[in-house]
Amino acid sequence: MLDIRKIRENPEFYREETRKKGSAVDVMDVLALDEKRRSLLAEVERLKSERNAESKKIGEAKKRGENPEQAMAAMRILGDKITDLDLQVKAIDDEQTEKLMHIPNIAHASTPEGESSADNVVTREGPIPAKDRDFAAVDHKTLGERLGIFDFERGAKISGSGFPVYRGLGARLEHSLIQFFLDSHRECGFEEIIPPYLVTRNTMRGTGQLPKFEEDMYRCDKEDDLFLIPTAEVPVTNLYSDEIIPENELPKRLCAYSACFRREAGSYGKDTRGLLRLHQFNKVEMVYFAHPDKSYEEHEELTRFAEVLLEKLGLPYHRLALCKGDLGFGAAKCYDLEVYAPVEKKWLEVSSCSNFEDFQARRANIRTKINGKNQFIHTLNGSGLATPRVMVGICDNYQQKDGSLVIPEVLRKYMGGLEVIEPSK
RNA sequence: GGAGGAAUAGGCUAACUGGUAAGUCAGCGGUCUUGAAAACCGCCGCCGCAAGGCUUGGGGGUUCGAGUCCCUCUUCCUCCGCCA
Known part of the structure; x- marks a missing residue:
């Protein structure tokens, strides 16, 4: 499997070199998925961060004998949103990995050019x-x-x-x-x-x-x-x-x-x-x-x-x-x-x-x-x-x-x- | 195949009726030293420049929150049976 980060840095090179190895998959398709995956990931991680902090507060409030019903209800909604986003990220991640798994390695510089x-x-x-x-x-x-x-x-x-x-x-x-x-x-x-x-x-x-x-x-x-x-x-x-x-x-x-x-x-x-x-x-x-x-x-x-x-x-x-x-x-x-x-x-x-x-x-x-x-x-x-x-x-x-x-x-x-x-x- | 038990970071070991993985050894870096040891300081699961996220054999569920509760799978151990 190729390193998605390297593809990100030099897409044209990878496109050309995988083509020479006879790849049917275009690295640009993978890059598009990666873009989407990363932006969703950033979003869901931000929400998780919020949930972690809020849950901690709920725990503390309960220890003080309070009943943070409102916060818990809010977290219930946030939790559903996180579940939904997690599923989306997972789906895109799976698709991206599957595509990457079908892309051949690229040749070393010392490998001769040629088709057959x-x-x-x-x-x-x-x-x-x-x-x-x-x-x-x-x-x-x-x-x-x-x-x-x-x-x-x-x-x-x-x-x-x-x-x-x-x-x-x-x-x-x-x-x-x-x-x-x-x-x-x-x-x-x-x-x-x-x-x-x-x-x-x-x-x-x-x-x-x-x-x-x-x-x-x-x-x-x-x-x-x-x-x-x-x-x-x-x-x-x-x-x-x-x-x-x-x-x-x-x-x-x-x-x-x-x-x-x-x-x-x-x-x-x-x-x-x-x-x-x-x-x-x-x-x-x-x-x-x-x-x-x-x-x-x-x-x-x-x-x-x-x-x-x-x-x-x-x-x-x-x-x-x-x-x-x-x-x-x-x-x-x-x-x-x-x-x-x-x-x-x-x-x-x-x-x-x-x-x-x-x-x-x-x-x-x-x-x-x-x-x-x-x-x-x-x-x-x-x-x-x-x-x-x-x-x-x-x-x-x-x-x-x-x-x-x-x-x-x-x-x-x-x-x-x-x-x-x-x-x- | 049957019955029972177990799995926490490299090893070992903790975590109240669920409250967000403590500690220890090994290892790495540093201070000190002629050198080493000892002592002391820091690092010491994964990703990330960071913020942060993830991580208790795997997967799923309940929950605001799961090492902890439920389901399921896997692996290992003990006993019984079978077998080259």
Whole structure:
């Protein structure tokens, strides 16, 4: 959520910048509401002040044994007026907040201009082995089914498309990735969290999934009104909602494995083969609670942590700085990491590392006290990493002519020393 | 699931038949000191430049006025039952 005071100070700037982020809501509408709300608020507070003073006098009069019937009658009328005004303020406040909740964050100055993914800028080239192979490589779906490590058909049978089944060494390889990521983060000083997978509506609002993107979420049940998390970012960022984190505890670096659930509404057809786009997948997420003055340095650090994972896995990747038009709803700046999949002949997004500045912190009410003054912290998060496309990257880059799949060096210790997954004969 | 109890600011603790949140510890700033402690002064729930408003787990009600009375929800504790 944006700071209404800042919008008030510089409306044209906010109008222009939210437009670049693709906002359908005009900040001027919100400003008009704010104007009205504040004038009503001043009025009602003046009346309350009067009531407080008069009520005190009534109490004192009664103690003296008097019967201030006249004053009480007057206060009855004043009270009704206050009730009425309070309701008006509340209604306008709700409307204003609801509008604000639909307005995206504005981009940081270092974010490139642009409207779509075509305008994103490559800011780092990772190692690219990309040597020609002397055999016709097969895609991960074909390879995985031949090796017996994925079972898409049965997954679809029991849950529908987009719900993969990993089995045997495939399940073990998946666990290896998750454990490798978590171990790496722990060595870098992260605290690991195992969060709930179902969260309340309010939690979903804190990180920005709601109210705007409800159609992308799985809602558990009408009575409980709980939602399946689309990423561990949601429960982990909200761990500190409505809290004041001591300044000396910043930054907090947390990581969490979770399954992630997304409807992926509207993304039928393209790029849905195999593991490329799923309704349920596994991901390890990194979340930072950052000091507001240092979040951009920490954004670089967090992104590097994700890149190092890809380097250790020996996967070719690059880093994109997303342009304003391609930036997510709450992000002020975002780097995507993409792995090159030579069979797909595509770059696959495996991580998205974002700085939300105080956008989520204002929604979730996460603050710190700096020089005696409460101030919203900055939240950052990044995948470290999402497994499905990393798995595709491994299949594409590590398969051999005989149909076997070499296990990346760093994962072998999690696979009991196994070096290669052989096709069954 | 059943029965009972509890929730006050960062912790702890008060508030007559309803009269407008007292105090304490921790913390922060200052005086003093070579430095520290002690002592003393100030700050010490939130918003606001201020005036002022708001705040006793959340929401609602009664009242001129609610920590206090009523309804409701949530969380925690104790006991019983059930359960991986």
